[in-house]
Amino acid sequence: MSRPLVLWLAAAAVLLGACGATPAASTADPGTPRPGGTLRFAVSSDQGCADPQQVGSNDTIFSLRQVVDSLTDQDPATGELRPWLATSWEANADASAYTFTLREGVTFSDGTPLDAAAVKANFDAVPDLGPRASLPKGYLAGYTGTTVESPTRFTVTFDEPNVQFLQGTSTHSLGILSPATVGKSDDERCASVIGSGPFLIESYTRDDSIVLAKRAGYAWGSSLWQSPGEAQLDRVEFRIVPESGVRVGSLQSGEVDAIGNIAQQDEAVLAAAGVQLIARANPGIPFGISFNQATPIGGDAAVREAVSLAIDRAEVVATVYSSQTTPATSALASTTPGYADQSALLRFDPVEAGSVLDAAGWLPGPDGIRARNGTPLTVVLTWYSNSPANRATVELIQQQVRRVGIDLQLREKPISESTPTQQSGDFVANWGNLTRADPDILRSQYSTAGNNYNRLAPGPLDALLAEQAAQPDPADRAATVAQAQQLLVRGYHTIPVVELTTVLGVAADVHGVLFDASSRIQLHDAWKVQP
Amino acid sequence: MNGVTARYLARRLLAAVGVLWAAFTVSFVVLYLLPGDPVATMASGGLDGEPLPPEQLDALRARYGLDQPVLVQYGQRLLAALTGDFGTSIQNGQDVRGAILDALPPTLQISVAGLLVAVLFGGTVALVATYTRAPWLRQLLMALPSLAVSLPVFWVGLMLVQVFAFGFHLLPSVGANGAAALVLPAVTLGLPTGALVAQVLAKSLSQALGEPYVTTARAKGVGRAGIHLRHALRNAALPALTVLGYVVGNLLAGSVVVETVFTRPGLGRLTVAAVGVQDIPVVQGIVVFAAAVFVLVNLAVDLIYPLLDPRIGAIS
Numbered sequence: 001m002s003r004p005l006v007l008w009l010a011a012a013a014v015l016l017g018a019c020g021a022t023p024a025a026s027t028a029d030p031g032t033p034r035p036g037g038t039l040r041f042a043v044s045s046d047q048g049c050a051d052p053q054q055v056g057s058n059d060t061i062f063s064l065r066q067v068v069d070s071l072t073d074q075d076p077a078t079g080e081l082r083p084w085l086a087t088s089w090e091a092n093a094d095a096s097a098y099t100f101t102l103r104e105g106v107t108f109s110d111g112t113p114l115d116a117a118a119v120k121a122n123f124d125a126v127p128d129l130g131p132r133a134s135l136p137k138g139y140l141a142g143y144t145g146t147t148v149e150s151p152t153r154f155t156v157t158f159d160e161p162n163v164q165f166l167q168g169t170s171t172h173s174l175g176i177l178s179p180a181t182v183g184k185s186d187d188e189r190c191a192s193v194i195g196s197g198p199f200l201i202e203s204y205t206r207d208d209s210i211v212l213a214k215r216a217g218y219a220w221g222s223s224l225w226q227s228p229g230e231a232q233l234d235r236v237e238f239r240i241v242p243e244s245g246v247r248v249g250s251l252q253s254g255e256v257d258a259i260g261n262i263a264q265q266d267e268a269v270l271a272a273a274g275v276q277l278i279a280r281a282n283p284g285i286p287f288g289i290s291f292n293q294a295t296p297i298g299g300d301a302a303v304r305e306a307v308s309l310a311i312d313r314a315e316v317v318a319t320v321y322s323s324q325t326t327p328a329t330s331a332l333a334s335t336t337p338g339y340a341d342q343s344a345l346l347r348f349d350p351v352e353a354g355s356v357l358d359a360a361g362w363l364p365g366p367d368g369i370r371a372r373n374g375t376p377l378t379v380v381l382t383w384y385s386n387s388p389a390n391r392a393t394v395e396l397i398q399q400q401v402r403r404v405g406i407d408l409q410l411r412e413k414p415i416s417e418s419t420p421t422q423q424s425g426d427f428v429a430n431w432g433n434l435t436r437a438d439p440d441i442l443r444s445q446y447s448t449a450g451n452n453y454n455r456l457a458p459g460p461l462d463a464l465l466a467e468q469a470a471q472p473d474p475a476d477r478a479a480t481v482a483q484a485q486q487l488l489v490r491g492y493h494t495i496p497v498v499e500l501t502t503v504l505g506v507a508a509d510v511h512g513v514l515f516d517a518s519s520r521i522q523l524h525d526a527w528k529v530q531p
Numbered sequence: 532m533n534g535v536t537a538r539y540l541a542r543r544l545l546a547a548v549g550v551l552w553a554a555f556t557v558s559f560v561v562l563y564l565l566p567g568d569p570v571a572t573m574a575s576g577g578l579d580g581e582p583l584p585p586e587q588l589d590a591l592r593a594r595y596g597l598d599q600p601v602l603v604q605y606g607q608r609l610l611a612a613l614t615g616d617f618g619t620s621i622q623n624g625q626d627v628r629g630a631i632l633d634a635l636p637p638t639l640q641i642s643v644a645g646l647l648v649a650v651l652f653g654g655t656v657a658l659v660a661t662y663t664r665a666p667w668l669r670q671l672l673m674a675l676p677s678l679a680v681s682l683p684v685f686w687v688g689l690m691l692v693q694v695f696a697f698g699f700h701l702l703p704s705v706g707a708n709g710a711a712a713l714v715l716p717a718v719t720l721g722l723p724t725g726a727l728v729a730q731v732l733a734k735s736l737s738q739a740l741g742e743p744y745v746t747t748a749r750a751k752g753v754g755r756a757g758i759h760l761r762h763a764l765r766n767a768a769l770p771a772l773t774v775l776g777y778v779v780g781n782l783l784a785g786s787v788v789v790e791t792v793f794t795r796p797g798l799g800r801l802t803v804a805a806v807g808v809q810d811i812p813v814v815q816g817i818v819v820f821a822a823a824v825f826v827l828v829n830l831a832v833d834l835i836y837p838l839l840d841p842r843i844g845a846i847s
Contacts, residue, residue, distance in 0.1 A: 048623040048804060131570045131591045187624020206623070207800045208706075241705055241794045242803075245689045249697040250704055419571050423585060451584070 033227065033512060033527040038235040040256040042247045046240045047132075049190035050204040051181075052172040053122075054132035058502060059260060061172050061520050063210040063238040066231075068175025068195035071100055071119070073222035074167060074437055074517035076280070079337025080474065081170055084222040085114065085196075091472040095161040096142075102152040106220050108178035109200040116154035120146035121182045122174075123156060129186045138444075139168025161470035163477070164440035167337075171437070171518060196220075198231040198524045212236040225524050232512070232527035248505075251275060257510050257528065262503040263388065264322050276506045279324030280515040281499040283336040284436035285445060286328035287393070288496040289381065294455035295428050297379055302360030303406075304492035307379065307429075308346065309353035310401040313497055320392045322503045328496030331442060331488040332481075335499075335519065337474070338439035340482035342489040346496065353404040362405070370405035378407040383431035386415040393498065394431055422453035433500050437517045439481040443469055446488060454493065461487045543833065547826040554822035555612060555815060559605055562811045568597055569621040569809045595621055608815065617816035622808050627816040630801060638797035641716045641789060642782040648721025649778065653728025660729075661736040662759050673733065679726035684785055688719040688792035705794035716793045720785045724778055731774050735767035742766070769840055776829040783821055 043059035052064035071086040086100040106114040123146050126136045142158040149155065158165065168174050178194035192201050198221060199212035218230045239256065241247045247259045248266045252273045262270065267277060289307065291298030298304075313327035326334070329343040357363075362370040362377050370377040379401075383394045391412075398408040413421060421427050430453075434441055443465040444450050448458045464484040471477040488494050502519045509529040516522045570591045592598045596607070611618060617627035653676075660672035695715060696704035703712045739745065740763050748758050786799035798817060805813035 046804075048620075130594065131588070137587070185624070187619070190623045205796070206625075207804060208794070208796050239705070239794065242791045243685070243689065243794070246692055246704055246792065246794065249693055253697040253700070253704075255696075255704060414565075415572065417571075419588070 031529075033232050033525070034530055035230075035232045035527065036234055037528040037530055038237060039233050039258065039510065039523070039526060039528060040237045040239065041258045041260075042239045042241040042250055042256045043259070044240070044242055044244065044247065044261045046207050046210075048206060049132055050201060050210065051132075051177075051186070051189040051193045052175045052195070053126065053136050053177065054129060054186060054190065055172075056132075056135050058520060059240075060210075062260065063212060063236070064193075065172045065175070065197075065516070065520055066199040066212055066236065066523050067193065067197045067201055068172060068177060069106070069114070069197050069220065069222075070171065070175050071102075071169040072166065073224050074170040074337075075224060076335070076515055076517040079437070079517060081166060082223045084170070085176065085220070086169075089166070091163075091166070093472075094470045095163040095472050096159070097155055097157045098166060099149075099153065099155040102154075103220060104152060106196055108180075108194050108196045109215055110178050110180055110194045112178055112180065113151075114176060114196050115151040116146075116148040117151070118179050118182075119154060119176055120148055121179050122176050125182045132186065132190075133173075135171070135173040136168070139165055139171070139174055163469045163471065164436075164438045167438035167440075172520070199236060202235070207240055209240060210238040212238070221524060222522075225522075226512070227525060231524045233523065236523060251505050251507065254507070257507045258513065259505045260502075262322060262505050264320070266505075267323060270505050274508045276508060276510075277322075277324070277503060278506055278513065278515070279322065279501050279503040280519040281326065281333050281335045281501045282433070282435040282519045283333050283517065284441050285331065285432075285434040285494075286333045286496045286499045287387075287390075287431070287433040288328055288494055288498075289397075290430050290432070290445075290454050290494050292425055292427050292430070292453075292455055293457070293493075294425060297377075298428050298455075300360070301492060302356050302362070303377065303379065304495065306353040306357045306362075306404060307401055307406060307408075308492055308495045309349045309356065310404040310406060311397055311495070311497060312348045312400050313346070314348070315400070316393055316396055317498055319396055320389050321498060322501060324503060325501040326499055328499050331485045331494050331496060332439055333499045335517075336437060336439055336441075337517075338468075338478045338481035340478075340485050342485055345486075345489045350404050357405065364405050368402075368405060369407045376407060377405060378409060379429050380409045380411055380427070381429040381431055382411045382413055382421060382427040384413055384415045384418055386418075387433075387500065390431065397497070423451070425453075425455060435500070435518065439477070439484075440469055442481065442484055442488070446484075446493060456493060459487075461491075461493075543830055547830060550826050551819055551822050554818050555609065556605075558815050558818040559608065559811070562809060562814055563601060563604075565809060568592065569811065570595065570597060572808045608812075612815070612819065617819070618812035620805070620810050620813045622805065622810045622813070627812045630813060631798070631816050631820055634796060634798045634801045637795055638783075638786050638790070638799065640713060641720055641786060641795065641797070642779075644713050644717035645720030645724060645782050645785070645789075646778070648717050649725035649728050649782075652721060652725035653732060656725070656729040657732035657736055658759065658764070660733050661740065661763075662755070676726035676729040676733075679722045680730075682723070684719060684723060684788045685792050687722060688715070688789060691715045691719060692792070712793075712795075716789045716795060719792070720782060720789045723785065724781045727774065727778065727781065728771060732767060732771045735770040736763055739763040739767045769836070772832060772836070772839070775832050776825060779828045780821075780825060783824065 043062060045057060045059045047055045047057045047060040049055055050064065052068050055061055055064060069085050071084060072081040073084040074081055085102055085106060087103050089098055089100045091098050102116060108114055123140060126133060126140050142160045142162055144157045144159050147155045175195060181189055181193045192204055198215055198218050200215050202211040202213040204210050212235060214231050214234050221228055241250065244263060248269060250256045251259045270277060291304055293299045317325050317327050329341050329346060330339055332339045357370055361372045365371045381394060383390055394410050398410060401408050422430065446456060446461060447465045448456050448462050461484060464480050468477050468480040471480060506513050512525040512527050514522050514525060570588055596604060619626055620630060656672050656675055660669050663669050692704045692715060695701045702714050706712050745758055745762060748762050786797055787802055790797045790799035791803060802817050
């Protein structure tokens with residue numbers, strides 16, 4: 001949407017707000033949760049599939065997360081894994097086998113028991129799922145099988161250390177589905193699934209709505225939830241409303257209780273209407289620039305350092321992003337377990353950027369662009385239009401680095417080109433991020449033993465990344481991961497810029513909408529003040 | 532039916548088949564030439580999935596037949612399409628024909644309602660503009676269609692939602708439940724189409740009013756309104772009918788925006804979703820379907836025309 005239109009809409013909305021019913025801001029104590037009611041939640045898109053194991057977009061995960069239970073739950077405050085379906089678990093010494101003990105008495109909403117055989121059926125089916133299931137396939141990389149020892153005890157084995165699997169068990173992607181669902185083809189599962197979660201799918205209409213109903217008799221759940229047992233809300237209606245102006249207006253006028261995908265320009269209007277704006281940074285790799293180090297420019301450490309010093313992250317955040325967004329301070333986002341602050345290495349210092357380039361022989365040319373031996377300092381940055389803020393961000397960065405004499409050229413590609421581009425190495429610099437609540441994402445991104453899309457030279461980083469992948473002790477692992485982050489940032493192998501932040505607007509009379517460790521929502525504890 | 536009409540019909544049918552084949556082929560070529568492919572798009576996992584290893588992507592491409600040579604893919608799809616089978620959606624495994632048939636009724640609803648609004652709005656504007664004696668009203672009304680055509684459809688939709696749904700709570704903002712939910716989309720869709728109708732009708736009305744038969748009627752003492760409605764309108768309606776094919780196209784294209792703004796299911800939403808992930812079978816199904824609608828409407832107009840104006844039938 002163009003800026004004048006947005007202003008127009010905002011003005012119209014403010015004017016009309018006077019005649020509409022504006023919910024009053026609630027500063028009073030919300031009181032104790034009361035069961036009942038329907039929560040209406042507007043999201044912008046539908047991925048076209050109602051199977052939590054086959055979706056990756058937040059808009060769809062928000063609803064489907066409520067339908068399945070997971071083996072574990074991840075504490076958003078500490079990153080620690082806590083019991084959910086599994087009461088306990090242990091890893092073998094090199095993190096290539098995991099034994100879980102399940103709680104008893106859990107059933108799917110079709111009545112079948114959730115036992116070790118059901119979990120095995122789920123994991124065994126993942127490798128045969130289609131391209132929609134890239135997330136669970138990643139968590140189960142190297143999966144060799146599941147051995148059922150008793151109805152409540154089983155062991156999952158891999159052909160190599162797989163420490164990120166454990167965190168994967170806490171996500172929607174490895175949420176456990178009924179054997180009846182698992183037996184269907186991946187396409188059939190997209191129509192609807194049966195889980196054991198606090199809500200079940202009442203109806204799913206493509207591109208229109210996903211309606212959830214409370215699972216009666218739900219008596220288990222995550223140890224992180226406030227109140228055990230059944231969910232508070234009777235129903236949750238997720239409506240697909242693609243147009244952002246309509247979503248904002250619907251929340252303002254009370255037609256819906258919550259909306260996702262809130263942009264900076266919507267905040268003031270919503271705050272004025274008494275809406276709560278709740279936000280959490282997405283864990284994983286923050287939005288930033290990585291380089292193809294096999295190219296002359298991408299392989300030039302001085303250029304990478306100068307780009308990092310020339311970017312004013314505070315200005316990027318203030319100009320483009322919602323007010324709860326913060327600049328990136330490490331190779332991992334601050335909400336990722338094992339995150340270690342590297343902000344001292346990520347300062348904004350254009351003068352220093354100039355000296356670094358001077359020292360490397362990149363000298364200012366007559367047109368303001370630096371050059372070395374007649375070659376202008378041109379960096380081509382490939383970016384994708386998958387996130388609405390990307391264009392404004394890369395254009396602002398282009399202006400910022402131009403001030404120190406770097407000619408940043410922007411090359412936009414469709415998101416489908418992301419993997420082929422990185423695979424073929426047909427790029428110099430790449431703008432991107434990855435959401436993952438486990439630091440092992442660093443290994444899949446930067447280890448030279450993996451895809452190595454950045455064409456890094458083998459070095460001490462590889463050893464650290466391999467070491468953390470086989471460290472079951474969280475403290476040991478965090479120490480290794482901290483070293484890896486420092487190497488990545490100090491070597492300017494990645495230039496983190498901004499932490500993608502999920503911002504939700506929630507009506508004043510709705511409470512208990514909580515972010516999980518992956519910055520998606522958990523609605524078991526959510527409740528609505530009844531009129 | 533005489534031999535001339537039969538030959539005419541046969542020629543038109545042959546042309547229709549040609550158009551359908553061209554629509555099928557062009558859509559295939561365009562989708563094929565686009566960078567990336569549906570498997571890579573889906574495997575990118577929404578916004579931030581971790582990329583799948585290349586060998587897994589290749590296996591998945593094989594599953595959808597995307598590893599075959601392009602001519603083989605084209606031939607297989609064309610043969611299947613001849614039997615009415617457009618395959619299954621790569622995005623969600625749904626049968627393409629079923630998906631289009633499911634999406635058709637809601638789109639028909641807003642198209643018919645939009646057409647109604649268009650004819651009422653366009654007809655009224657054209658009639659009043661050519662009937663009135665006040666030059667300021669005439670100029671105002673003649674300027675309206677140009678304004679309505681140049682307003683972006685989604686902006687009109689958003690404004691209507693802001694005022695009538697969020698402001699006055701008169702009508703629902705989104706959804707497809709009941710007649711009330713049909714009003715705003717129909718108006719949004721009908722305004723630009725109605726403007727087109729108004730422009731064509733006003734022009735041919737002005738022309739008709741200058742014809743000798745109008746002078747004759749006037750000399751016989753027929754009143755202004757009688758001339759306008761009984762004589763001029765009947766003759767002016769013919770040129771307006773010829774743009775019907777174009778109007779139907781307008782309505783179909785407008786449904787993409789209107790269904791998105793008002794969150795209604797239908798062909799428009801189906802198109803947006805399919806194009807976004809390069810779901811070749813679905814996009815091709817929709818393109819061929821839309822082409823078929825075009826061809827049929829134009830064929831119908833051509834066949835009705837001689838009935839309305841016997842002179843045309845006599846010539847052909």
